[in-house]
Amino acid sequence: MYFVRRILIYIFTFILVTCYIISLPGISHQVEASGIQDRFNMAYIFGGNTATYIKNIDKTGNSLDAISPDYFGVDQNGNLIIHSKIDKNFINEMHSRNIKVTPYISNEWNRESGIKALLNRETLVAQIKSAIYEYNLDGINVDIENVDHPYRDDYTDFVRLLKQNLPDKVVSVAVAANPNNWTQGWHGSYDYNALAQYSDYIMLMAYDEHYSGGEPGPVASANFVEKSILYALNNGVPKEKLVLGIPFYGRYWKSGQQTGGYGIASSDVESIVQRYNGTISYDEVSQTAIATVTISDTDEKPRLWSGVYLNAGTYSIWYDNERALKYKLDLVRKYDLKGVGSWSLGQEPSDTWSYFNQYLNGVYFTDIVNHWSRIHVMDIFNKGWMIGTAVNTFSPDKNLTRAEAAVIMVRALGLSEETAEDLAENSFEDTANHWAKREIIIAKKYGIFKGVGDNYFMPDRPMTREEIFVIIDRAFNIPETGIFPVQEFSDISRELNSWSYDSIIKLSSNGIVFGFSDSTCRPGEKITRAEMAAIMNRASNFEIKNFDINDFEIEDFENKYSENQNSEIVSP
Numbered sequence: 001m002y003f004v005r006r007i008l009i010y011i012f013t014f015i016l017v018t019c020y021i022i023s024l025p026g027i028s029h030q031v032e033a034s035g036i037q038d039r040f041n042m043a044y045i046f047g048g049n050t051a052t053y054i055k056n057i058d059k060t061g062n063s064l065d066a067i068s069p070d071y072f073g074v075d076q077n078g079n080l081i082i083h084s085k086i087d088k089n090f091i092n093e094m095h096s097r098n099i100k101v102t103p104y105i106s107n108e109w110n111r112e113s114g115i116k117a118l119l120n121r122e123t124l125v126a127q128i129k130s131a132i133y134e135y136n137l138d139g140i141n142v143d144i145e146n147v148d149h150p151y152r153d154d155y156t157d158f159v160r161l162l163k164q165n166l167p168d169k170v171v172s173v174a175v176a177a178n179p180n181n182w183t184q185g186w187h188g189s190y191d192y193n194a195l196a197q198y199s200d201y202i203m204l205m206a207y208d209e210h211y212s213g214g215e216p217g218p219v220a221s222a223n224f225v226e227k228s229i230l231y232a233l234n235n236g237v238p239k240e241k242l243v244l245g246i247p248f249y250g251r252y253w254k255s256g257q258q259t260g261g262y263g264i265a266s267s268d269v270e271s272i273v274q275r276y277n278g279t280i281s282y283d284e285v286s287q288t289a290i291a292t293v294t295i296s297d298t299d300e301k302p303r304l305w306s307g308v309y310l311n312a313g314t315y316s317i318w319y320d321n322e323r324a325l326k327y328k329l330d331l332v333r334k335y336d337l338k339g340v341g342s343w344s345l346g347q348e349p350s351d352t353w354s355y356f357n358q359y360l361n362g363v364y365f366t367d368i369v370n371h372w373s374r375i376h377v378m379d380i381f382n383k384g385w386m387i388g389t390a391v392n393t394f395s396p397d398k399n400l401t402r403a404e405a406a407v408i409m410v411r412a413l414g415l416s417e418e419t420a421e422d423l424a425e426n427s428f429e430d431t432a433n434h435w436a437k438r439e440i441i442i443a444k445k446y447g448i449f450k451g452v453g454d455n456y457f458m459p460d461r462p463m464t465r466e467e468i469f470v471i472i473d474r475a476f477n478i479p480e481t482g483i484f485p486v487q488e489f490s491d492i493s494r495e496l497n498s499w500s501y502d503s504i505i506k507l508s509s510n511g512i513v514f515g516f517s518d519s520t521c522r523p524g525e526k527i528t529r530a531e532m533a534a535i536m537n538r539a540s541n542f543e544i545k546n547f548d549i550n551d552f553e554i555e556d557f558e559n560k561y562s563e564n565q566n567s568e569i570v571s572p
Helices: 002-021 050-058 088-096 111-119 121-134 149-165 185-189 192-197 222-234 266-275 322-334 356-360 374-383 402-413 420-425 437-445 465-475 501-509 529-539 555-565
Strands: 040-045 066-069 072-074 080-082 104-106 139-143 170-176 201-205 242-247 249-254 262-265 279-283 288-295 313-319 339-343
Touching (some): 040 356, 050 066, 050 088, 072 111, 080 121, 121 149, 139 149, 149 185, 149 192, 222 242, 222 322, 242 322, 249 266
Parallel strands (some): 040 339, 072 104, 104 139, 139 170, 170 201, 201 242
Antiparallel strands (some): 249 262, 279 288
């Protein structure tokens, strides 16, 4: 038994070592990143014509799996209306791009026609079936809204009949968000569990929390959306069938006007803010952007995507900007949902498609897709310790600077905010206008970094690998001896690396530092952002030390740093 246990320990250790080694720079073997998905991405199309449809689809960069155009409606008798804009050439063009076309059928909020449609369901299903095959469509998206709860079973049976008559086509249902467990009114018309059984997916319309004529507020706050997701999951919708509806629009209220909440495309918000020198704030509670814009009497009045003109006045606009959209995309990943459906294509902010599909699928940065560090970068990003250098780039091979290192350590260690006194007393001459000024001050306050020379920080100087090793050793509770064999690096020794040797050995035995395939550690080399992400990610398995200000005592570190730079400090 003892022998078996020893063998198992050796096997386990070998697996751990192998997993770490294959993720190191200099090792040719690549490992597939966990968490990368191929999530469903569809968009509704409302208004416009074939030309505008194609123009807006071109902007998505081939990231859509399906589109749902406004081809179908129902009349007052519950019969199918086929809109004249339906276009076989467009449908064929989408198929050539591997995009499914599943038009939505809507009663346009008309309760009477919606009820008639459900009661006339056998005839309506036959009409829909005929149209789908005639135009070579890929399915149907049911968007019958504002019918009452007594018609709950009729609604379910309508969807059942659709799937029965269209077994080789996509049948989906758009359902109302229900964060408050409502069972009456139009929310009660949806039997989530039954509808999920008879459909390919459920499109959760997680928007219109605030609406036209209502009080100012977000279209889809964080709490509203997440509670609606949980309601759907808890009421029988499998996660692999749940599609989160995301708004590409906001709502605006005019100061001094009793009613408001009118719709506005998110793309219009951007242009209006820029044109009229408006401001944008972000509400952390609701995870929503709020734009404030004043249009004077003498200003030219802007024409919105909807065709409406805004008159003179001060407007408050609640909408989803990039940050808010990314929050909702993160919820898809959090609950492992099928994907997203956006309302509607063409209203999105201008840079949406530069990140949307990548972010949806767990690829936050396009330049790490085939990079050795991908797993580590994604993990460290999710911890909030490192972010990108641009909207969708991480710059993994860029050298890590002192400023970046300070920011990362402040975030990782959860250090306190600076005070006004800190700003006054701990500032450096070369960081007054630096993007990392706040974190640099905090890092100095806690002794993580000190200045270089006479009141300079040199924020853009690169860090070396051994400098980072020493800092991590002092920041985390890392055992003196770990479970990994200590590597015999060919390029380090206690004599050559007296100030960093112990840290390197400790980190090596604990699986934080493995070096390169040629048995070198390269302590004096400049460390890259990818290497920093990997080392910090491995270090995150250990507890952060509890320390107070100046516990780091890194005078030797800073002295060594200055020696390594071998250059004079000059006034910028």
